[in-house]
Amino acid sequence: MLNIDALQQLKSLKKDIKDSKEIVQGIVKGSNNRFGFVTLEGGKDIYLSPDEMLKVFPGDEVQIEVKKDEKGKEFGLIEKLIKSNLKRFAGKYVIKGNAHFVEVDVTGMSRWIFIPPNKRNKAQEHDLIDCKVIQHPIRNGKPQAEVLKVIGSINKPGIEREYVICKHQIESDWDKDALAQTNSLSEQTIIDQQQGRRDLRSLPFVTIDAASTTDMDDALFVETTEDGWTLKVAIADPTAIIPAGSALEKTALRRMTSIYFPGEPLAMLPESISTQLCSLLPKVDRLALICEIKIDSQGGLGDYSIYEATIHSRAKLSYEEVAAFLEAPADAHDLKVDSDVAPILETLATLTSTLKQWRADNALLGDERPDYRLRLNEQKKIAAIDVIEQNAAHDIVGECMVAANRCAADFLQALPSGLFVTHAGIRSERQSNVLEVARSRWADNTPDNLTEKENYVKLVRLAQQDQTLPPIKSIIARQHERSLFSSTANPHFGMGLDAYTTFTSPLRKGNDFYVHRLIKKKINAEPANILSDSELESLQEQIFTARRAVNEMEQWLKCQYIEPLKDQTFEATVVRMTSAGCQVRINENGIEGFVSTKAMPVKYSFDPNLMTLTSKAKDQFMLDQQVNVCLDSIDWKRKQIQFKVAAKPEQQDTPKTEASEAPATE
The missing domain is CATH 2.40.50.140 (Nucleic acid-binding proteins)
Incomplete structure (x- = not known):
């Protein structure tokens, strides 16, 4: 038996050994091969061998000992698992011999995880499955998983949508409290909420949207004045019938967005609300939040007010119908454009060109590019891909929404905390590269830095005029930061604006719904909620997750579509x-x-x-x-x-113009 002195010496020796090690902390990052890395706080990557990667999952937070090999290259040895973020995941059920595994569908993970016999939930080979981790590999390198649910066979119609919903853990069912609250709402609710609102039902508002759209967020009315126009943008008002803190509001802010999966979208709010009670349908009374804006003859925004009202939209017209009317107003009757709506459309078209010119002169316009819509067949595979070209009607809606959103951003700046959409321009690590190219083209006319909005705007305008190859305009577009939420009104470089937010899609976007809440608080002189940084990040991540899910489903379908071609x-x-x-x-x-x-x-x-x-x-x-x-x-x-x-690429004087990748505003 060791005496007290010997024990103390042993403890001291262990401490000396530990102190002599270089111990650092970071996040495990996988690769397409068996090795991986640990990314440290400063961004440095430490190599992990395949044997070390067997002990961890991508995304794990770990402590490692940093060592050097005989060539002086650093590598890491796992010392301690601090936290594992991989709890639940999706994958494919595979059988090898008598052993059953799941091929894990997690970025950076290239391993299978064993599924014990009593945890297989009757899954069959090649089934797509929803799983949870029941044994982490940190101790013996042998993780285990349990099958929670069989999503379905790889050949099941619609499996792509079901799988990405499960993989990204997207909420797709309505809980009982939200359903009960939804069922308590009716047309009488709309009537009850009209008291105290401005009555704008006599004005011929018109909604312009896709022909298939039923969740209509906005309607427009405009009239000319001596020095310009007065534009009224009516926005659907779901916060009028959904109480703050209620089950429905919590649902909306958890989902954060309607997800437009091909063939079968997943709504943020129940359809009876988003496509009926709150949708700005024609020929019925609807509650709206109005942004009324004075606009001068040069397209500059003047005084504005935001208030609650009741409207009675005269028509719901498709983009194609409006564009056709604007090309041939004399054919209004054939296009089923009412006599009181026709002059509104013509005035909106004139206003739009003026608003657009103001932004071109004083801010930045995003480049346009065609959009694509996947049409699915009965088997829920792609039957065709349609090109959706932007037309004059898209411009009308886009410019009116940008104008209203600019006013909303200004309105929120009086609050201690708001919800804004910001964009920091070119990624910080790429700014020197872009400036180097710019100086080679424009010498002393190049901005000194790209950290200020005015310099970024100057750079983009120079690039728009530059016809030299390679195209610097597109080079800039590929270096952009993502747009992000912020509680303060920081600039939106991509739009060339000092502040921006969105509130024009509250039936489809949780951040717009939340901005409505903030606006109502200010209108009613009530204290507004303050979102913490972690809450902002959570809301933002929900948006990113929805985009990833849609992109993944579409890419899967596109792979199937193009394979026979x-x-x-x-x-x-x-x-x-x-x-x-x-x-x-x-x-x-x-x-x-x-x-x-x-x-x-x-x-x-x-x-x-x-x-x-x-x-x-x-x-x-x-x-x-x-x-x-x-x-x-x-x-x-x-x-x-x-x-x-397929053939040698031809060198062309002017490459085909591509769209900027600055974040979309709507």
Whole structure:
């Protein structure tokens, strides 16, 4: 038995050994191979060998000992698991011999996890399944999982939508409290809430939206004045019938957005509210929040007011109907445009061109590009992909919504805390690269820095006028930060505005719904809620999760759609560049895929500033370039499409103009 002195010496020795180690903390990051990394707080990556990666999952928070090999390269040894964020996940059920596993669908994880016999929930081979971790690999490198639910067979119609909802843990059912509250609402609720509101039912408001839209958030009315216009933007008012803190409000803020899955959207609010009671339907009384704006003859916004009202929309017109009317107003009767609505549309068109010119002169306009809509068949696969071109009616709605949102942002600045949409321009780590390219083009006319909105706006305007190749306008667009929520009114660089928010889609977007709450608080002189940084991040992450789910479902369907077309050649546009190749988008259907230079007969060098790939023979790939491609392969695990160049890319004087990737405003 050791005496007290010996024990003390042993403790001291252990402490000395521990103190001599370099122990750091970070987050595990996987790779497409078996090795991984631990990312430290400052962004530095420490290599983890395949054996060490067996002890952890991507996303785990760990302590590691940093060591060096004989060549002086650093690597990490797992010391301690602090926290594992992987609790629940989706994947595919696989059988190897007598052992059953789940092929985990988690970014950066390339391993299978064993499923014990009593945890298999009758899953069959190749089923897609919902699982939870029941044993972490930190002790023995042998994790285990339990099947919570069988999502379905890979061949089940609609499995793509069901799977991404499960994988991203998206709420898709209504809880009993929210349903009970929904069922208590009726047309009588609308009548009861009209008291104390302004009565605007005599004004011929009109709604312009897609022909298939039923959750109509906005309606427009405009009249001319001596020095410009008075625009009234009516926004659906769900907060009028959904009490603060209620089950329905909590549901809306958990979901945060309607998710427009192809073929079957997932609504943020129950349909009886979003498409009936609160939708600004024509020929019925509806509650609205009005943003009334004085606009001068140059398109500048003047005095405005935001107030509660009741409206009675005269018509719901599609974008195509409005565009057709504006091209031929004399055919209004044939287009079923009422006599009291026709002059409103004509005035809106004039106002829109003025608003748009003001933004072009004083802020920034986003570039337009075609949108694509997936049409599904009875088997819930893609039957066709339609190109949706922007027309004059889209401009009307877009400019009126931007004007109203600008007023809402100004309105919120009087509060101690608001909810704004901010955009910081070009990523900080890429600003020096962009400035280097700019100086090579414009010398002393180049802004000194890109941390100020005015400098960013100047840079973009210079780029819009520059016709030199490679296109600097597109180079800038590929370096943008994401737009983010903020409780303070920071600038929106992408729009060239000092402050911006959105409140014009409260039936579809949780942040707009929340802004309505804030506006009502200010109108009624009540104390407003203050969102913490963590709450803001949570709301933002819910939006990102919804986007990822839609993108994943669409990409899965697109892989299926294009697989039989492997013998076809497509015209495509280069939309992104990396050192390994380029991402291209097929012009006729919007499907994107990667063209790798590895399989090409010659080597290409990458210029990270100009974003070009150039061979010794001066063959070159650049942003916005037109190329002919055909399908090479599909990575079904990652749902990634690989293209190959079908013909030598032609060098063109002017690449096809691509849209800016500044964050969308609506």
